[in-house]
Amino acid sequence: MILLLTLISAALASQGSAAAVSGKASSFAGSTSTFQFPPADVTATASLIDSYFPDPTEVGFSGPTPTGDEAESVATAPAPAPVQGYFPLVRPDTSDNKGEDFDVVRSWANLSPMQSVKSFGLDNATEQVPEGCKLNQVFLLHRHGARYPTSGSAPAVFATDLHSAAGNGTLVATGPLEFLNTWTYKLGAELLTPFGREQLFNLGVGFRVKYGDLLKNFTGLPVWRTTSEARMVDSALHFAAGFFGVQSYQSSYHQLIEIEEEGFNSTLVPWDVCPNANNAIWELGDDATAAWNNVYLVDAQKRFAQYLPGFNLTIEDVAGMQALCPYETVALGYSAFCDLFTEDEWKGFAYGIDLKFWYGDGPGNPAVSAQGIGWVQELVSRLTKTRITTFDTTLNGTIVGNEDLFPLDQPIYVDASHDTVISAVLPAMNFTFLAAGGPLPLDHIPDNQTYKIQDISPFASRFVGQVLSCPASDTPTHIRWILNDAVLPQTGIQGCSDDPNGLCELDTFVAGMKQRIEEVDFVFDCYANYTVTLGNDTITNGQYPQ
Ligand SMILES: *[C@@H]1O[C@H](CO)[C@@H](O)[C@H](O)[C@H]1NC(C)=O
Ligand SMILES: *[C@@H]1O[C@H](CO)[C@@H](O)[C@H](O)[C@H]1NC(C)=O
Ligand SMILES: *[C@@H]1O[C@H](CO)[C@@H](O)[C@H](O)[C@H]1NC(C)=O
Ligand SMILES: *[C@@H]1O[C@H](CO)[C@@H](O)[C@H](O)[C@H]1NC(C)=O
Ligand SMILES: *[C@@H]1O[C@H](CO)[C@@H](O)[C@H](O)[C@H]1NC(C)=O
Ligand SMILES: *[C@@H]1O[C@H](CO)[C@@H](O)[C@H](O)[C@H]1NC(C)=O
Ligand SMILES: *[C@@H]1O[C@H](CO)[C@@H](O)[C@H](O)[C@H]1NC(C)=O
Ligand SMILES: *[C@@H]1O[C@H](CO)[C@@H](O)[C@H](O)[C@H]1NC(C)=O
Ligand SMILES: *[C@@H]1O[C@H](CO)[C@@H](O)[C@H](O)[C@H]1NC(C)=O
Numbered sequence: 264m265i266l267l268l269t270l271i272s273a274a275l276a277s278q279g280s281a282a283a284v285s286g287k288a289s290s291f292a293g294s295t296s297t298f299q300f301p302p303a304d305v306t307a308t309a310s311l312i313d314s315y316f317p318d319p320t321e322v323g324f325s326g327p328t329p330t331g332d333e334a335e336s337v338a339t340a341p342a343p344a345p346v347q348g349y350f351p352l353v354r355p356d357t358s359d360n361k362g363e364d365f366d367v368v369r370s371w372a373n374l375s376p377m378q379s380v381k382s383f384g385l386d387n388a389t390e391q392v393p394e395g396c397k398l399n400q401v402f403l404l405h406r407h408g409a410r411y412p413t414s415g416s417a418p419a420v421f422a423t424d425l426h427s428a429a430g431n432g433t434l435v436a437t438g439p440l441e442f443l444n445t446w447t448y449k450l451g452a453e454l455l456t457p458f459g460r461e462q463l464f465n466l467g468v469g470f471r472v473k474y475g476d477l478l479k480n481f482t483g484l485p486v487w488r489t490t491s492e493a494r495m496v497d498s499a500l501h502f503a504a505g506f507f508g509v510q511s512y513q514s515s516y517h518q519l520i521e522i523e524e525e526g527f528n529s530t531l532v533p534w535d536v537c538p539n540a541n542n543a544i545w546e547l548g549d550d551a552t553a554a555w556n557n558v559y560l561v562d563a564q565k566r567f568a569q570y571l572p573g574f575n576l577t578i579e580d581v582a583g584m585q586a587l588c589p590y591e592t593v594a595l596g597y598s599a600f601c602d603l604f605t606e607d608e609w610k611g612f613a614y615g616i617d618l619k620f621w622y623g624d625g626p627g628n629p630a631v632s633a634q635g636i637g638w639v640q641e642l643v644s645r646l647t648k649t650r651i652t653t654f655d656t657t658l659n660g661t662i663v664g665n666e667d668l669f670p671l672d673q674p675i676y677v678d679a680s681h682d683t684v685i686s687a688v689l690p691a692m693n694f695t696f697l698a699a700g701g702p703l704p705l706d707h708i709p710d711n712q713t714y715k716i717q718d719i720s721p722f723a724s725r726f727v728g729q730v731l732s733c734p735a736s737d738t739p740t741h742i743r744w745i746l747n748d749a750v751l752p753q754t755g756i757q758g759c760s761d762d763p764n765g766l767c768e769l770d771t772f773v774a775g776m777k778q779r780i781e782e783v784d785f786v787f788d789c790y791a792n793y794t795v796t797l798g799n800d801t802i803t804n805g806q807y808p809q
């Protein structure tokens with residue numbers, strides 16, 4: 264099927280994605296399983312006749328169905344309900360059990376299920392609309408839910424090595440690693456896990472309860488966006504199912520699916536049109552993690568090697584074993600790898616991911632604001648209701664130039680995207696306080712670390728913009744931003760003052776964003792041939808220093 268652009272009812276999108284997902288057998292490096300459900304030839308139900316199972320409209324008798332009013336709990340409730348916990352995942356332990364309050368799940372960084380961030384310094388501000396203000400519009404940029412590892416990542420490499428040793432009959436694991444003698448790698452790649460689906464469904468339910476009242480101001484059906492990867496479509500549909508309900512979501516909105524593939528423009532996957540996001544400049548992030556792995560994992564490597572005689576256990580293997588803890592937990596509900604590591608090693612794990620993002624996908628990488636700026640251009644377009652006519656960044660003119668595909672009058676905008684897009688949009692918008700601690704050291708965890716991926720891009724991360732009128736009216740006057748339920752200070756954005764509720768006047772904010780669009784040199788930062796020496800740079804704004 265060559266229908267690449269898909270502005271269709273979610274009914275079609277839903278069928279398309281179901282087909283795409285079930286067509287994928289799990290035959291990938293490291294895997295020992297090729298199970299898929301339903302099986303390719305469904306014999307179990309083949310003898311049953313469809314008419315035995317009429318749908319609800321044919322059966323009838325649905326009982327009374329009066330609809331209630333829409334909710335807007337951010338305006339009506341005294342305080343927001345935080346996202347806490349991760350049912351049905353089993354909370355793992357650490358091997359030293361040092362800190363009773365230490366929840367290892369909060370050290371998984373971008374592999375952690377989103378839980379509400381306590382504060383970004385504005386302790387008295389919450390997602391509740393500030394007193395005297397009225398909510399006019401909301402923007403949501405969210406990440407997909409928990410997924411299997413990406414293709415070729417460290418856990419699969421470790422599994423391949425281990426299975427190979429088991430196949431050779433050379434694997435003799437003892438002591439705390441004895442379970443490896445019978446352990447098999449059960450993870451797929453890239454797709455959402457069942458828990459990841461729950462996260463997005465819950466995000467949709469939560470968004471309806473918090474912001475549903477804004478539906479009254481739509482003049483047509485909402486157009487919400489995602490990208491074409493299976494987990495992205497799946498995430499968007501689960502959000503919609505949670506927001507509208509499974510009986511009606513297919514007819515309640517339009518799902519725009521932007522192509523995620525090399526060479527295709529989309530602000531939701533900007534690296535596909537930014538060469539420096541695919542070469543040694545981007546690899547600075549992995550280089551930083553590798554350097555740090557050689558610091559914090561040395562003890563674990565020694566500790567484990569004695570229990571794996573004859574197996575050449577590399578630092579990368581140990582990193583793969585550690586990453587198996589979050590990956591197995593979010594996919595299988597539990598992992599025996601978690602307890603192998605100490606609390607300090609888990610802090611080290613989180614820091615390794617902070618380093619990867621800082622130098623590869625965040626404020627320390629010179630091609631990152633360039634990758635975030637396309638979404639900022641779209642934001643300005645939406646806020647000012649002005650259609651973009653020049654497409655010289657990651658913008659896709661076919662989409663952004665079209666009023667059906669990219670409407671400018673929506674009370675609720677929903678964009679599904681990736682961890683690295685949220686981490687690129689933040690420096691592109693100049694949320695400078697997240698980078699206030701400066702470049703992250705490669706050999707120790709700094710005391711005053713302000714840049715934590717746990718707070719920025721966990722699974723199902725949510726970046727929310729509230730457009731408000733203060734004092735209350737229908738004329739928007741202010742905007743503020745809420746990242747994983749904590750209000751962000753906008754003090755880095757020129758003209759925005761230090762407000763206890765994180766508010767900035769809308770005109771000032773828009774002027775600041777327009778200035779950022781001028782400040783970020785997309786062509787140079789994405790295309791120029793420059794070098795950055797890891798550990799010897801001062802980049803904190805995601806741009807190459809001019
Ligand atoms: C929050 O409110 C308390 C009590 O009014 C006040 O003492 C404190 O300074 C406020 N904190 C911030 C960050 O504004
Ligand atoms: C197992 O044997 C294969 C083929 O001889 C070899 O390539 C591989 O390195 C061996 N694996 C281990 C872990 O010894
Ligand atoms: C822009 O998006 C449309 C719709 O998905 C697609 O057909 C087109 O190839 C994209 N253009 C570029 C340059 O990526
Ligand atoms: C162990 O693996 C490392 C990294 O792949 C390699 O450099 C080293 O030569 C290997 N050692 C042995 C004894 O095979
Ligand atoms: C895609 O992006 C490139 C690079 O910025 C730009 O030259 C091109 O016009 C864009 N294409 C579309 C359809 O927007
Ligand atoms: C963080 O600590 C380092 C080292 O003590 C110091 O140089 C830096 O100025 C501090 N940054 C902030 C934002 O406090
Ligand atoms: C939203 O809709 C309500 C009810 O129809 C209307 O009173 C209000 O003016 C609208 N608000 C905006 C910002 O358009
Ligand atoms: C962004 O932050 C830098 C300092 O970190 C500042 O020089 C610049 O003016 C800011 N730009 C805007 C538009 O806020
Ligand atoms: C980038 O510059 C370096 C040093 O001048 C040069 O060796 C390299 O070939 C250049 N790379 C590209 C892709 O032009």
Ligand SMILES: *[C@@H]1O[C@H](CO)[C@@H](O)[C@H](O)[C@H]1NC(C)=O
Nearest residue numbers: 795796797798799800801808
């Ligand atoms: C680090 O950066 C400084 C200032 O740009 C430069 O003088 C120095 O030579 C650099 N050192 C290394 C090891 O690259």
